[in-house]
Amino acid sequence: MKEAKTAQRDAYSLILEAIDVGEFRPGDRLVESDLAERFGVSRTPIREALQRLETQQLLTRDGRSLIIASLDHNQMAELYVVRAELEGLAARLAAKHATEEETRVLRDMVEDDRYLVNNPSALARANRRFHRQLHLASHNRFLMQQLTLVHQSMALMETTSLAVEGRGETALAEHDAIVRAIEARNEGAAQAALKDHISRAFMTRLKLDASAFES
Known part of the structure; x- marks a missing residue:
């Protein structure tokens, strides 16, 4: 359980840092499999991290896809x-x-x-x-x-x-x-x-x- 929580936190931090430094920009689509490969993390913690970012309104839905949100x-x-x-x-x-x-x-x-x-x-x-x-x-x-x-x-x-x-x-x-x-x-x-x-x-x-x- 502890390892799962660590992986989730790390996946969240990795995606958040990539957004913060501009590697991911508003409008970019985030794909679980691509992120898992990029960061060397399984898809489950990636999925949980994306859900957390969506709850925080840093990601938004475009159909079935999740994209980096933008501010009006x-x-x-x-x-x-x-x-x-x-x-x-x-x-x-x-x-x-x-x-x-x-x-x-x-x-x-x-x-x-x-x-x-x-x-x-x-x-x-x-x-x-x-x-x-x-x-x-x-x-x-x-x-x-x-x-x-x-x-x-x-x-x-x-x-x-x-x-x-x-x-x-x-x-x-x-x-x-x-x-x-x-x-x-x-x-x-x-x-x-x-x-x-x-x-x-x-x-x-x-x-x-x-x-x-x-x-």
């Missing part, structure tokens, strides 16, 4: 509203509870990421690591659980807003402001800086989608 405009807007509030709270709690070591790690991430501004895909991965580290620094397990669900849904977007010209440099400046507020133990400033960061990311996303529609 309203869903995207709703997601950003929730993300701004939850991430803002995480930043506020990080300013209060983060250890000196956690704060230094956040600072090092900002400095290291300056070398990635011309590589949107690498910067997007670094961005996820930064936000994950900030979540950990909040020291609130229940908030982290909710943020994990939000960031899983963020993976359903077609492209990263960091691919927009100039957004990488701006996003890093926003990360710097967040970390400076956390370093100063200024809870209100940390929350405001994080919410401003998410707001600007949302505006960039809207402009990106508008450009795609026009083309």
Whole structure:
């Protein structure tokens, strides 16, 4: 029984990671046999993992097939509203509870990421690591659980807003402001800086989608 649960968890994690890093994109069809071969897992845990992802609305039905879900405009807007509030709270709690070591790690991430501004895909991965580290620094397990669900849904977007010209440099400046507020133990400033960061990311996303529609 334990081995079965481990296989199910691993299959779920493997598929989720593939979605998160963009190996599977919205609209891609997922086939049990293909996934079992790809990940070296039997079809039973793959099936159970797909059912779990469908329950979480990361997958949707197209006839008898399961495909990676996509977000329409309203869903995207709703997601950003929730993300701004939850991430803002995480930043506020990080300013209060983060250890000196956690704060230094956040600072090092900002400095290291300056070398990635011309590589949107690498910067997007670094961005996820930064936000994950900030979540950990909040020291609130229940908030982290909710943020994990939000960031899983963020993976359903077609492209990263960091691919927009100039957004990488701006996003890093926003990360710097967040970390400076956390370093100063200024809870209100940390929350405001994080919410401003998410707001600007949302505006960039809207402009990106508008450009795609026009083309």
